[in-house]
Amino acid sequence: MNGAGNGTPLLDARGITKRFGGLAAVASVDLTIREGEILGVIGPNGAGKTTFVNCITGLDKPTSGTIRFRGKDITRMPSHAIGRLGISRTFQVVRPLTHLTVRDNVAMGAMFGARGKERTVSQARDRAEEVLHRVGLEHRIDHAAADLTISELKRLELARALATDAALLFLDEVMAGLNSTEIVGAMELLRRINRGGVTLFVIEHVMKAIMGISDRVVVLHDGKKIAEGTPQEVVDRPEVAAAYLGERFARRAQVVGKPERVKVQGTLVKAAPPVVEEPLLEVRALSSGYGEVPVLWDVSLEIRKGEVVALVGANGAGKTTLLCTLSQLVKPRSGSISFAGRDLTRARPEEIVRAGIVQVPQGRRLFAGLTVKENLLQGVYLRRDRRQIEEDLESVFELLPRLEERANQLAGRLSGGEQQMCALGRGLMSRPRLLLIDELSLGLAPLVVDHLLDLISRINQRGTAVLLVEQDVQAALEHAHRGYVLETGRMVQSGPAAELLDDPRIRRAYLGM
Amino acid sequence: MARAVLLAVVLAALLLVPSLVSPYTLLTYTSALCLALMAQGWNLIGGYTGYAAFGNVAFVGIGAYTTGLLMLSRWHVPFVPALFAAALVSALLATVIGIPVLRLKGHYFAIATLGVAEAFREIASAWDDLTNGATGIDLPVRSDSRFFYYVALALVVGGIVITARLERSKLGYGWVAIREDQDAARMLGIDTTVFKVAAFALSAAFAACAGGIIAYQDIHVAPDDFFKIEYTLQMIIACIIGGTGTVWGPPVGAAVYQLLSTYVWSHFLELHPTVLGVLIILFVVFLPRGLMDLFRRMAAVARGGRFGSDVFLANVRASRLE
Amino acid sequence: MRTLSALVILLGALPALAADTLVFGAAISITGKTAKEGEYTRDGYQFAIDRINQMGGIRVGGKTYQVALKYYDDETKPERTAQLFEKLINEDKVNLLLGPYGSSPTGTAAPIAERYRIPMVEANGAAESIFSKGYKYSFMIISPARMYLRGIIDAVRAIDPSAKTVAVLGENESFSKEVAVGAAEYARGKGMNVVYDELYPTNAQDVSALLTAIKGKRPDLILGSGHLQDSLLTVKQSRDLGVSPKAMGFSVGPSTPEFRANLGKSADYIFGGTQWTEALEYEGDDPWKTPKAFSEAFRATHPNYDTTPYQVAESAAAVIAYQRAIEKAGSIEPTKVRDALAAVDMMTYFGRIKFDARGVNVYKPMAVEQYQPDGKKYTVWPREVAEKPPVYPMPPWDKR
């Protein structure tokens, strides 16, 4: 598509297998990365994408197979030697050097990477400044990495990898958690980097991005390569749709690049209209933050009984902070929270749970060493009514039959989607009147996300109000009655979900259309 | 500029100390300097590289024995060359031990190093032919307390200069990168094993110098007196009091710790470990980032910030659990 | 007692004191591993000093000096001891030095005494290695470590010449090691077969592994060298494991009151080497004259002591040796006192005190004590001074 590769193989991986215990996370994958191309890699969670990158970059040693970089065998090389040869990467979960400044973070790449030997410390710091300009982080140069927002951290990681002067960059979900506008910016940045002569290997769940920038796409599933080709070829393959995309996204993917918005309809379960107009949660002029840093200013919000409300906004806008403040994991500084007529502004977290507000946190946060059933039972920690607990367990199993099959498995062994189901189940077990769901789809394959969104609607139809925070703004609004827009800690807009979907400002800001 | 003047004044004062105080007081100052030296060494591995080493006392002991045995050997090596040889031997041993042990992380590294120190203590007790076992060895007597003071002072000043230079070098940057995130550091091309072993070996050399000085001053070297966990704890406490991962933290912390413990000990004869325990607890709870951090905050106040009890309580608030 | 010593410390702080008070300085283990023994040492020093003061002080020429003790806690850490001696000499300007408790602290204190040419009489560091270095200013009032267990071997051999095998186990620490080595050498010299001879690490809380190995060797005599806790542990675990030799003896332990308090009847039949017992029949030229009188006087002022530990007696004897030397020297000048000490030859309640060229007391024999089934402790060796003959052999643990 854009800057195509010249075809010379840069990195050649043959028969890469990585076993953990008996399980093959990667099973004899052959993959060639050509000089100058952007190779996109997609696949459901647990497909082995990150493990594959770990094998190439030396963080994991492959069980078998060979890796050649520019013809040289690097299979058994330690990471740092691989790094010095000119291969660098970012991490799926950002790993900044937290206590150092942005400049020093990037300078590390410049002083130790492929051309580190040629630079002194001060030259490396100059080089860092240059790279930071390129990724647009120059205004944060003297801040500690700890002070950056997620999207800034993603750029910082990219800058650090770039500063190593690597010829080949592995980018592991650099766009996860970015909103649509940011994604457009990130795509542009990656193209620019690629044009500068850097070969890119991009793992991404954001289909729009992968379709938009990749010269070629590889699909991994269960540790095996199931498809390879141009983006369009791959999307058209039925097994890819079945394994990964799901019907809805398959269709959406085709939309990419077209300027007008295409309404996606049909199989979606739309939210039913709320039953009552009675207010359940009332938040007035709430402010909060962490330590010295304020995050939320004067936020007001209302949720009525039986309603699904979507909360949207850019990364770092304070969505998770708002949820955590409602759960009292973060203490409010001013303002009030009232729930079903009770003032909960100064309540402790367990009182919030008792009152009927339950948060399903970002990243699931299951108790990995407890079984699925124990996780669900932990959800009823505050309840003592044994018989009803049994009934509730039955009804959660009925709603989420997967969980019943896995009841005695450790939660840590579940796939991403199953984990999210377990987290939802755990939340439901305490019979919440209001469910706060944070980033339902984060890190999940589109097919799974579809299923979970349907579940939310069904939970709602049983009478539970839902506050849904979701990076996929469109999906969230399509499943909500009303929506709120949070921008840098302030509530800037609210209204019926359909209106927000059609609001041109929202579409521009968050849907990138 | 003001800083340079201040440093010169402090150095001049330190050089004059021996003519101003009694030999005993000088002795406590020498002890403080030796502690500072150990703490400076620990700071490289524990502070900059972020590895909670709990066995650095092994190198104090090895330094003491090497210095002593060389001086007693048939070559009668003079003290200063013996001290340098001891530093070298310790550094070499640290390299050999470090390669496997530095693969460990967190608590596991801590206990493994603790174990190494214990093992060395026992070897020193049991290896009669070399170390004269539990009886220990006796060094030649030298009763010039100024000599020990100046040697220790020179090494501490050298330690400050070395630390300051390393902090701005690639080695120092690499250590900090390892402390912050080892995998990320590796991916940037840092050979973490080499960097960590370098930090460990250097810290061992510092500890060995301190051990050698103490050995020569105390005349007698026995396993239980040198391979004891108190030294490890003292160097860590000194670092914590001063501030880990800073150039000035360890010497400042060592001075404060020595002052405190001398004071406590002479005023609370039977309860001094209790009082010292309470002091450690107070420092850890209220000033976990050390005095250097406090000084920085105070400097910020001088430039127009505000200052209140919340300087201390902020630390509590940051690390307590509601 | 404690208030008294606190008072002394307080007094020691007063500058006016120096005029007619003679101050002894010492660093003693008030805390740490040998805290208990440190207490005995302090109480012994203080008891003798109080007694001298009651009698009017020490007469030097025409002048009479009151005597005081200035001490610090060395935490049973030898390098602390060294620092404290520096402090005592330089800051507190003490006149003369008394030894710390234990061989290692004594080992670091001796060179400091040497450096400042101030004599140190010590009563609690029995490791001979200290005295092989040619120090001129250190004097040891007690028998050296290697002698500690000889009496027990002699006693057993005297009753039962057929006792042939001996097992020695000791703590790996300078004093106990010398004791163990001395005992094994002596036993071999007497034609016995040393079937087991091992050291275990300091602070051991379990010696059952060693005892299991010893049990297999079936020795006639088991000798232990360590500190109180080690002997208690060895007896307790021997009984648990049914290790039942014909006799058992320890360098430290049986002579302390805690030994029977902790072991009850299991303490019976066990031999203990001791520097001194109140049953010994010395007739001395000192404030108390006899061991019995010393012991009674001490217990009268220290009601919390049931018996008088030998550490108290030997520590007090160090002060008495000083008293004699100072009076002989007619001066409190340290070098003169040192020369007078070197020439001391006196009989005391503690036994005869005369130092050899190394500074070690030459005439002091070790005694052996034994708890007997009546629950009392008797001096059983040397035969000439024994209160009762030793009971031998020791019955098996379950036949008592």
Place this chain on the structure above:
Amino acid sequence: MSGAEVGQIAMNALLLSGVLAVVALGFALVWGITNIVNLAHGAFIVIGAYVTFGLHDFWSMDPFLSIPISMAALFALGFLIQRALINQIIRAPLLATFLLTFGLESLIVNLLRFFFRADTRSVMTAYSGAALALGPVRVPYIRLGALGVSILLVLLLAAFLTRSRLGRAIRATGMDVDAARLTGVKVATVYAITFGIGAALAGAAGSLLSMIVPFDPNLGGGYTERAFIICVLGGLGNVVNVLAGAAAYSVVEVVVGSRLPAFSQAITFGMLVLLLAVRPQGIAGKAFS
């Protein structure tokens, strides 16, 4: 080595592992759940020993009967110390908690020494020293009883952690604090209870040890070290891991102790370091489950 000796060594190892399991369990629980390496664990053990000694000395209470009292007293103490002190820095880095608990250890031991002097104590009963003879192998009744108590405590703890609501909450909190909060767990209380249980187990261990070995205030340090090694050997994963660690450690200590006593610690630690070098992440996972 004779058959009788081998048998006795094996029996010693078995008896030792029972007590060490109780010593290590409390330590492992606190480490696994709250991520605190409690260097004051040994001090708690000493307090437990003194409780039993005191009750036996003043009221002639049977030492085995005093175990619940010792556990209750230490539970209360542990709970309070956690709430008042450790809770203040629980989220600070490893070193801070290491040092805080070290300061506590030094403080407690010194206070004990101040009040009880440095005297060596031991608890003597009518049945002290009596032993069951299995052929040439002797099994002292007290140690056998201690083994029984250890097994009972281990079973009780395992049942509590897996069967009870509070036990499950403790494990959940150990895995994810915030998630536990979101299910309504009062984390500070759960931490304090966990620390209390750890201290109570230390108290039980101290009571048992007071019957087995003579002790003074310095008894504890060595046991903290052992608990640490056992946790590393066995891993913190769960009760079974700790038992395995205690058994492995006991065998090493007893066997090495009977052959090469002077090198027992060097060999034990040497093995530990080797083991860690082969498995740098420790033997098992981290969280207690």
